[in-house]
Amino acid sequence: MENMQATFNKGRAVQAAIPIKMTSRDVTVHYGQKQALNGITLDIPERQVTALIGPSGCGKSTYLRCLNRMNDTIDSAKVGGEIRLDGEDVYDSAIDVVELRARVGMVFQKPNPFPKSIYDNVAYGPKIHGLARNKDELDEIVHISLRKAGLYKEVHDRLDEPGTGLSGGQQQRLCIARAIAVSPEVILMDEPCSALDPIATATVEELIDELRENFTIVIVTHSMQQAARVSQLTAMFHLGDLAEVGPTEKMFSNPDDKRTQDYITGRFG
Amino acid sequence: MSTPTILLIVFAISLIGAVMAYRRASTLAAAQATQLHSRPVYHASYVACWATIPSLLLLAAWLITAPILISTDIRAKIPEETLAQSELTEGLAYGIVESLGSGLRVLPADERETVTDQTPVKDLSALLRKRGVPVASAGADWMVPLAVELNALQVISRWVMTIAVIVLAGFGAGWGYKKIAPRLRARNSVEGVVRGALIAASSIAILTTIGIVFSMLFETVDFFSRISPAEFFFGTVWEPRFSAAGSTGSAGSFGFIPLLAGTLYIGAVAMLIAVPIGLFAAIYMAEYAKNRSRSVVKPLLEVLAGIPTIVYGFFALVTVGPFLRDLSTEINGLVTGNYSSFIQAQSVLTAGLVMAIMLIPFVSSLSDDIITSVPRSLRDGSLGLGATRSETIKKVVLPAALPGIVSALLLTASRAIGETMIVVLAAGVAANLTLDPFQPMTTITVKIVAQLTGDLEFDSPQTLVAFALGMTLFVITLCLNIYALYIVRKYKEQYE
Numbered sequence: 001m002e003n004m005q006a007t008f009n010k011g012r013a014v015q016a017a018i019p020i021k022m023t024s025r026d027v028t029v030h031y032g033q034k035q036a037l038n039g040i041t042l043d044i045p046e047r048q049v050t051a052l053i054g055p056s057g058c059g060k061s062t063y064l065r066c067l068n069r070m071n072d073t074i075d076s077a078k079v080g081g082e083i084r085l086d087g088e089d090v091y092d093s094a095i096d097v098v099e100l101r102a103r104v105g106m107v108f109q110k111p112n113p114f115p116k117s118i119y120d121n122v123a124y125g126p127k128i129h130g131l132a133r134n135k136d137e138l139d140e141i142v143h144i145s146l147r148k149a150g151l152y153k154e155v156h157d158r159l160d161e162p163g164t165g166l167s168g169g170q171q172q173r174l175c176i177a178r179a180i181a182v183s184p185e186v187i188l189m190d191e192p193c194s195a196l197d198p199i200a201t202a203t204v205e206e207l208i209d210e211l212r213e214n215f216t217i218v219i220v221t222h223s224m225q226q227a228a229r230v231s232q233l234t235a236m237f238h239l240g241d242l243a244e245v246g247p248t249e250k251m252f253s254n255p256d257d258k259r260t261q262d263y264i265t266g267r268f269g
Numbered sequence: 270m271s272t273p274t275i276l277l278i279v280f281a282i283s284l285i286g287a288v289m290a291y292r293r294a295s296t297l298a299a300a301q302a303t304q305l306h307s308r309p310v311y312h313a314s315y316v317a318c319w320a321t322i323p324s325l326l327l328l329a330a331w332l333i334t335a336p337i338l339i340s341t342d343i344r345a346k347i348p349e350e351t352l353a354q355s356e357l358t359e360g361l362a363y364g365i366v367e368s369l370g371s372g373l374r375v376l377p378a379d380e381r382e383t384v385t386d387q388t389p390v391k392d393l394s395a396l397l398r399k400r401g402v403p404v405a406s407a408g409a410d411w412m413v414p415l416a417v418e419l420n421a422l423q424v425i426s427r428w429v430m431t432i433a434v435i436v437l438a439g440f441g442a443g444w445g446y447k448k449i450a451p452r453l454r455a456r457n458s459v460e461g462v463v464r465g466a467l468i469a470a471s472s473i474a475i476l477t478t479i480g481i482v483f484s485m486l487f488e489t490v491d492f493f494s495r496i497s498p499a500e501f502f503f504g505t506v507w508e509p510r511f512s513a514a515g516s517t518g519s520a521g522s523f524g525f526i527p528l529l530a531g532t533l534y535i536g537a538v539a540m541l542i543a544v545p546i547g548l549f550a551a552i553y554m555a556e557y558a559k560n561r562s563r564s565v566v567k568p569l570l571e572v573l574a575g576i577p578t579i580v581y582g583f584f585a586l587v588t589v590g591p592f593l594r595d596l597s598t599e600i601n602g603l604v605t606g607n608y609s610s611f612i613q614a615q616s617v618l619t620a621g622l623v624m625a626i627m628l629i630p631f632v633s634s635l636s637d638d639i640i641t642s643v644p645r646s647l648r649d650g651s652l653g654l655g656a657t658r659s660e661t662i663k664k665v666v667l668p669a670a671l672p673g674i675v676s677a678l679l680l681t682a683s684r685a686i687g688e689t690m691i692v693v694l695a696a697g698v699a700a701n702l703t704l705d706p707f708q709p710m711t712t713i714t715v716k717i718v719a720q721l722t723g724d725l726e727f728d729s730p731q732t733l734v735a736f737a738l739g740m741t742l743f744v745i746t747l748c749l750n751i752y753a754l755y756i757v758r759k760y761k762e763q764y765e
């Protein structure tokens with residue numbers, strides 16, 4: 001209990017200076033009878049990259065999916081606790097899930113482009129949310145999103161070819177472009193590079209670094225180097241608990257928690 | 270020995286061979302301390318294959334060719350002058366000889382010995398009848414020697430076959446056993462046999478289909494040599510019985526148009542009702558229903574899909590048809606004051622409606638499987654962008670499932686076109702040509718049944734037309750299925 005209280009305080013204390021975009025207080029998740037998260041308290045700073053690390057099965061994806069209520073799509077999942085976006089409770093009945101997901105976008109572990117053209121993939125979100133009044137505006141949104149995702153040069157002359165025909169790394173950047181196109185405030189990324197080669201990974205990492213200017217980013221990763229390279233804040237999960245959270249530099253140079261120490265030096269997980 | 274006994278012996282040999290092979294392979298592995306290329310199980314299967322496959326092929330070949338060889342031999346010995354004096358054809362005479370010959374085999378040994386070449390046919394027939402073997406009365410004395418010879422040939426052939434097959438099985442088992450060695454690629458050979466068996470199975474399916482087509486083709490050609498194709502395909506009057514009464518066919522009696530129109534009309538009405546309802550039910554089940562309700566509703570729908578169509582036919586005849594008729598009476602009465610029905614009890618509408626009820630579970634069950642097989646990641650991607658459920662379904666799930674759904678719908682259409690029972694009971698058998706869905710019409714399949722169940726001779730155009738109809742139906746459904754394949758291919762290329 002004492003330990004939990006300590007973590008609780010740590011979760012809030014670190015980034016007092018930076019404005020907070022999302023807050024979670026004592027978030028629990030049950031899949032049926034099984035508890036997957038045992039009360040996570042974590043603040044996510046605005047326009048920063050927050051990395052979630054931890055051994056497999058510790059609940060990183062589960063936590064990430066709470067932030068834009070993707071857990072609603074799983075019948076057995078039950079979420080408790082409180083999550084706020086700019087002070088609004090996202091699990092409040094007054095909140096429109098669809099609107100929330102437009103504000104908190106998501107990029108998945110496996111690239112999942114729709115079986116449509118590259119153009120239509122990116123235009124999908126803006127069309128649904130009515131972000132463009134005419135074809136020209138839509139074109140512009142698509143082009144800007146593709147540019148931001150660093151994909152424009154490679155695909156600008158074949159926008160009407162199917163998105164599924166791209167390479168894995170290109171597909172993942174297409175999915176990022178698709179998420180950017182709805183101009184979300186927060187982008188959640190669940191192991192976005194796990195299916196990519198080192199070169200594509202580097203491109204995506206660079207991209208994340210650039211996106212930080214405009215978006216708040218939460219990224220789940222299994223690569224310590226990646227967490228160290230792209231994030232400013234790192235949160236270590238362990239068996240459904242938040243083991244430790246702190247500025248990335250400190251986490252990797254001298255972590256407080258024994259579990260974090262063991263994990264980043266590769267002694268378990 | 271009877272064929273089942275031979276099979277049993279062959280299998281016993283292969284089983285013994287397999288067990289021995291298993292033992293030998295195991296000891297080889299242990300003794301030489303080398304790695305076997307294949308596990309002992311594969312060596313066992315290898316020997317079993319060698320024991321069964323060649324011997325069974327021989328058995329099959331023998332069973333097919335021996336009767337043919339024996340029959341040509343005996344037929345050649347039928348005395349031609351005697352045959353010419355009697356009223357029998359060669360085929361009939363041989364039939365009698367054969368039944369006498371095979372009857373001999375049924376007799377107990379002591380009775381059989383009393384039969385010689387000189388035995389009059391009367392005595393032989395009496396003997397056979399006593400044993401319950403029916404014999405034609407047209408037998409003649411000259412047939413007895415032939416029957417005796419036939420019987421002898423058959424007995425010899427069977428003995429030789431039995432011995433040959435069993436010896437081959439033993440030899441095959443021995444051959445396979447001798448080849449067992451650590452480096453023997455038994456696994457690859459067994460794989461080859463499995464492959465061959467699968468190819469054989471699929472070619473049997475294809476060959477029988479081709480056989481069916483050809484059997485219909487000859488009758489169809491026969492029909493078109495009597496009635497011109499133009500008359501058949503463009504005629505608008507269907508009255509085959511009428512032309513039978515007036516001896517030589519009067520023009521237009523075999524008009525195919527009313528049947529085609531009825532088939533397409535009823536099918537279209539059924540599809541028009543069944544497709545939206547079935548598809549929406551599938552979407553509900555796949556995307557909205559909670560697991561618990563899904564686990565109740567889906568099996569229920571599948572049970573519905575298994576109800577025999579004649580039951581739906583009853584439903585149409587007893588409930589739906591009269592209900593629609595009475596309903597139309599009421600409506601007509603309320604609107605015009607004239608209480609007469611404008612929907613007949615048997616009508617296109619009734620048949621279409623009831624056929625739709627039959628098709629709904631079919632459509633929804635097939636589409637549900639296809640929709641649920643669309644990967645979850647696509648749905649998540651769309652929902653994660655802030656799309657609603659129905660937007661996700663409309664813009665992502667259904668387009669991805671479209672090729673599958675289209676082929677499911679065309680499959681359903683083939684069913685609608687081929688349906689007979691419901692049409693007979695719900696739309697009647699009258700071959701009308703009308704656009705009014707409240708009138709009775711009928712379909713191709715109904716008329717095929719009608720033409721083949723009458724008391725007609727088997728080589729009159731009245732009967733042969735059934736084959737022409739069947740052939741046309743076959744071509745129509747074939748085109749439908751080819752078109753389905755084409756659509757599926759086209760979308761697959763686009764999406765993958």
Ligand SMILES: Nc1ncnc2c1ncn2[C@@H]1O[C@H](COP(=O)(O)OP(=O)(O)OP(=O)(O)O)[C@@H](O)[C@H]1O
Pocket residue numbers: 031034036055056057058059060061062063074076
């Ligand atoms: N749909 C589900 N139904 C039931 N249990 C689930 C479900 N999804 C996750 N879990 C369970 O919840 C726990 C946390 O899973 P989660 O996917 O969040 O782990 P993770 O940290 O993302 O792991 P990884 O690094 O392997 O992706 C695991 O024990 C998992 O078995």
Ligand SMILES: [Mg+2]
Pocket residue numbers: 060061062190
């Ligand atoms: Mg995960």
